[in-house]
Amino acid sequence: MTQSRQTNRQILLASRPTGAPAVANFQLEKSQVPVIQPGKVLLRTVYLSLDPYMRGRMNDAKSYAEPVALGGVMVGGAVCRVEKSEHADYEQGDWVVCYGGWQDYVIADGTDLLKLDKKPVHPSYALGVLGMPGLTAYMGLLDIGQPKAGETVVVAAATGAVGSLVGQIAKLKGCRVVGIAGGEEKCQYAVNTLGFDACIDHRANNLEEQLANACIDGIDVYFENVGGKVFDAVLPLLNSSARVPLCGLISQYNATELPDGPDRMPLLMAQLLIKRIKMQGFIVFDDYGHRYGEFSQAMTEWLNEGKIKYKEDRVDGLENAVGAFIGLLEGKNFGKLVVRVGPDDLE
Amino acid sequence: MTQSRQTNRQILLASRPTGAPAVANFQLEKSQVPVIQPGKVLLRTVYLSLDPYMRGRMNDAKSYAEPVALGGVMVGGAVCRVEKSEHADYEQGDWVVCYGGWQDYVIADGTDLLKLDKKPVHPSYALGVLGMPGLTAYMGLLDIGQPKAGETVVVAAATGAVGSLVGQIAKLKGCRVVGIAGGEEKCQYAVNTLGFDACIDHRANNLEEQLANACIDGIDVYFENVGGKVFDAVLPLLNSSARVPLCGLISQYNATELPDGPDRMPLLMAQLLIKRIKMQGFIVFDDYGHRYGEFSQAMTEWLNEGKIKYKEDRVDGLENAVGAFIGLLEGKNFGKLVVRVGPDDLE
Incomplete structure (x- = not known):
């Protein structure tokens, strides 16, 4: 069933997962498209971002953000179009x-909305290379990681939304x-x-050995987004004065x-101390x-100059979001995962 | 046996400890006072500093510094007087x-020596409040910890060389x-x-409960020098954006x-991420x-103004260094532990 003007499809959190999320933890509900009041806008989702952090929101545990309520709509960033506006802006x-x-x-209500160009060339980039994952890569690497030319930077999930950008930015800074x-x-x-x-x-069975061989001068910056066996x-390869920006632990989420x-x-702790x-x-x-703003300017320039490559893993249809999200936590995506929820222009 | 002009007493590492160091791991040796060559100075130890990090040097493990060799002299900072000089400076x-x-x-050979005043009022302070422990407290707290007025700072080994200074500096910065x-x-x-x-x-049996009660607004800076149960x-009390400067883990050394x-x-790692x-x-x-230099100036001023209190735990005689050091690792010292090895002026 595709997007329509009459129906609002919503994917709700039906139950909290134990371990890996399953299809049964989600529920597709249909209702009428809501009617807006003065001062509000009605937004239609064109692209939905799927990101590992969403797994944390499915738990009832206190974290840096509120959990999704049972029966509540799953949270996530989206690129939308204004379908109706009773808001001056x-x-x-x-x-x-x-x-x-x-x-x-x-x-x-108009707050917490970021306006894009009138005719954006790549609207979905605002969920990836020019959005949250891009800012994560840029700030985590440059502000916390402080990479210097000639240093060795290691990043896991290397073709993922964040990892692919971390590595490319590090290359632009002269790192190995x-x-x-x-x-x-x-x-x-x-x-x-x-x-x-x-x-x-x-x-690979010999991950440790291969990593050691690839990092003969040790590791100066490890951008951590997976945890676990990586x-x-x-850890044993980290050099003195190494920096470990920590933005995710996807291997632990389930x-x-x-x-x-x-x-x-x-x-x-002893390693942190000694080294x-x-x-x-x-x-x-x-x-x-x-x-x-600073990030957006730098990244746009790099993209325009062809210095940063960006790959999307695009899934069609909101009804496929659940399967794609479960796959994301298993590393099945290849590039930034987005769901094409509706067309640019709805008939 | 006291210090003399004829004999050089040395405490050597006789064997590497397993767990807590014992008296048998050390050995007192006597030899002739060495004769100096041109370009060198002969130094006589007046005060010897005893510090927790020395436990690490007794192990054969790779750390940030070389281990003491078996049969080698135990390392440590000291305040000395020049007994003979064939060095222009x-x-x-x-x-x-x-x-x-x-x-x-x-x-x-004159490198790695820090000259004190001609007649220092408190020469041993150069091993504590104005030396390595002082610099550790000052820089770890202010540069890594970045305490802001009104924040809660927690420090263990609170009456020790470093902890006592951390807490007092934090008070001077307006912290709880x-x-x-x-x-x-x-x-x-x-x-x-x-x-x-x-x-x-x-x-106390209810350390966690007591600490929680004393930190009703959580902990913003934890200056870590002990590890373990503290x-x-x-950990559960650390606030979002907390800082944990890590200078020691005395509870783990043995x-x-x-x-x-x-x-x-x-x-x-999950806590570091979420918070x-x-x-x-x-x-x-x-x-x-x-x-x-920056530290020394600030600390001297605070001492002169009576804003920083400093307590030494002074042990007399090099022969008592071993027992004092073993006690240090058990928390038996009260204040900065120094050994009075010889008099200011040797007859």
Whole structure:
């Protein structure tokens, strides 16, 4: 069933997952398209962003953001068009980025909307290279990671929305870049298209050995977005004064309990101490929202000059969002995952 | 046996400890006082500093500094006097700080010596409040911790060389300061003399509960120098955007293996991520040696104005260094531990 003018399809959180999310944790509901009041706009979703952080919102645990309520619409960034406006700042047809969630229609009061060009060439880029993942890569790498020319930068999920940008920005800064990705095809892409110096398949049995061979001078910046066995391989290779910006731990998101012992928390702290390492978590809009303009300008320039390559993994239809999201947590996407929810112009 | 002009007493590393160091790991050797060559100075130790980091040097493991060799002299900072000089920059009677180790006499080539005043009022302060522990407290707290007025700062080993200064500097910056120390006497001292807002006895059964009660607004800066159960109590109380300068882990130094599971390394990383925490290890002279002047000026001023209190735990005689050091790792010292190795002026 495709998007229409009559029906608002919504994907709700039906139940909280234990471990990996399953189809049954979600529920597709249909209702009437809501009617707007003065001061509001009615937005129609064209692209929905799917991102690993959404897994955290499905839990009932206190985190940096509120969990999605049971029966509530799944949250997410979206690129939308204004279908009706009773707000002075917006008119029908405007393109905006909003936090509209997994649904066809949403009403907004005009705050927290980011207007795009009247006729954006790549509207969905606002969910990736020019949006949250781009800002994450840019600020985490440059502000926390502080890479210097000649240093070795390692990033996992190397062909993902964030990792692919981290590596390319690090190359632009003169670093040696080693990626980690799942499968031969992604590794080839990271080296041949994105220009990484090396890329290692994390499915290999000898990940630690391969990573050590690819990082003969150790690791100066590890951009952490996965955790787990990749971090285990990285930790012994970190150099003195290494920096570890920490933006995600996708390998842990589906975990239902802590791994068996021994307890390596003291080991990690001892390594941070002995090697004078900085490890710093960040939540991109909270920490760096105010620097979006600086990022946007730099990234737009790099894109226009062809210095940054960007790949989308585009899924058609809101009804396919659930499957795509489950796959994202398993590393099945190749590039930034977005859902094409509706057409640019709805008949 | 006291210091003499004829004999050089040296405390050597006889064997590497497993777990806590024992008297048998050390050996007192006597030899002739060495004879100097042109370009050198002969230094006589007046004060020897005993510090927790020395435990790490007794291991054979790779760390940020070379281990002490078996049969080698135990390393350590000392305040010495020039007994003989064949070096143009030094003359007999000069007071210097050097890394002379646990011995009466050492020969130096003039590099890595810090000259003190001709007649220093408190020469041993150069090993504490105006030396390495002072610089550690000052830089770790101010540069990494970045405390803001009104924030809550927690420091363990609150009456120790570093902790006592961390807390007092944080008070000077307008913070609420909660210390953790071993025993009622130390806790009273932290509050009544050092001016901390509260101090909790880590030997209490309900450390976590007491700390939570003392930090009702959470913890913004935790200056980490102990690790272990204190950190366990701190971690759940850390606020968003908390900073954790990491200068030591004394509770772990004698550990022979990692604690039992579960493996909390992923838990720590998840907390750093969710709460956007910065945890950063530092080795003070490597990271901040170049800023000694700035520190020295500020600290001297605070001392002169009576804004910083400083307490030494002074042990007499090199032969008592071993016992004092073993006690230091058990938290038996009260204030900065120094050994009075010889008199100001040797007859």
